[in-house]
Amino acid sequence: MLDGARGLARGxxxxxxxxxxxxxTLxxxxxKRTLPPAFRGRHRLYRHADGLERCIGCELCAAACPSSAIYVQAAxxxxxxxxxxxxxxxxxxEINMIRCIFCGYCEEACPVDAIRLGPEYELADFARPxxxxxKQMLLDPEKYAPPRQYHADVDETDPELRRQIPTDEDLGEVYRAHRPIGAPIESPPEERHHPLA
Ligand code: SF4
Ligand code: SF4
Structure with a gap:
């Protein structure tokens, strides 16, 4: 009995x-709560400063995805x-968001930083489609995301995430310069061999 009263008093x-x-609670x-910079919400595809898409259709993100949520067809x-x-x-x-588990493997696999998981987490909707x-929705969610799944106050204004997107200069030369298809590949200068070598 004494134990019960003590427990009640402690409670x-x-x-x-x-x-x-x-x-x-909020x-x-x-x-809305301020999200940590590494939060993984809805994906976004990015462009270079000149408007060209970063994605080169290599399909590495699709291969890395443990849920088979990504489908890429290259041309x-x-x-x-x-x-x-x-x-x-x-x-x-295409990304099937019903399959996605927001693991971030796709952005880690991408060699050109074309895809990043953003801060948008309010993704409830009614219809499966x-x-x-x-691609259009991922490149430009402001215009093409389903209206119920786009919230400007969450998606657009995360300066920390924007700061993390590398500029073109951060990428290797191969991704900065576009070599037209069929153009000759510049070969490296011939190696000079020492006559006695
Ligand atoms: S976050 Fe993970 S599960 Fe979602 S698309 Fe990327 S790799 Fe697949
Ligand atoms: S890994 Fe990057 S470049 Fe390759 S298909 Fe995916 S998003 Fe595009």
């Missing part, structure tokens, strides 16, 4: 102690009007 004391402290959705760039800086580009790029994101 009341715990409640009283915490009642005096400020709440740790009145969501009016107030050759038209030298007169290239879509990306590589010889190829993604003519179809709304969860298959096309």
């Amino acid at each position: 009341f004391w715990t409640v009283l102690r915490h009642a005096a402290q400020p709440p740790t 009145p969501y959705p009016e107030v 050759d760039n038209d030298p007169a009007a290239p879509v990306s800086t590589g010889e190829r580009y993604a003519s179809i790029y 709304e969860f298959v994101y096309t």
Whole structure:
């Protein structure tokens, strides 16, 4: 009996102690919590500063995805009007967000930093087709994301994430310069062999 009363008193004391402290909950959705910089929400595909797509259709992201959520179909760039800086580009790029587990393996596998997981986490919707994101939706969610799945206050204004996107200068030369299809590949200068070697 004494043990029960002691336990009851301890329980009341715990409640009283915490009642005096400020709440740790937020009145969501009016107030949204600041996300950590490494938060992994909805993906976004990025472009170079000149407008060309970063994605070169290599399919490494699709190969790395443990959920088989990504489908990429590559096509050759038209030298007169290239879509990306590589010889190829993604003519179809789709992510099935119902399969995605937000592991981030796709962005780690990408050799040209074309895809990043962003801060958008309010992705509830009603129809299954709304969860298959096309390339257009991933490149330009402001315009093409399903209206229920786009929130400017979350998606657009994360300066920390924008800061993490490398500039073209951070990438290797091969991804900065576009070599038109069929153009001669510059061979390295001939090695000079020492006559006695
Ligand atoms: S975050 Fe993970 S599960 Fe989602 S598409 Fe990328 S690799 Fe696949
Ligand atoms: S997003 Fe990156 S890894 Fe995926 S196909 Fe495009 S270039 Fe390759």
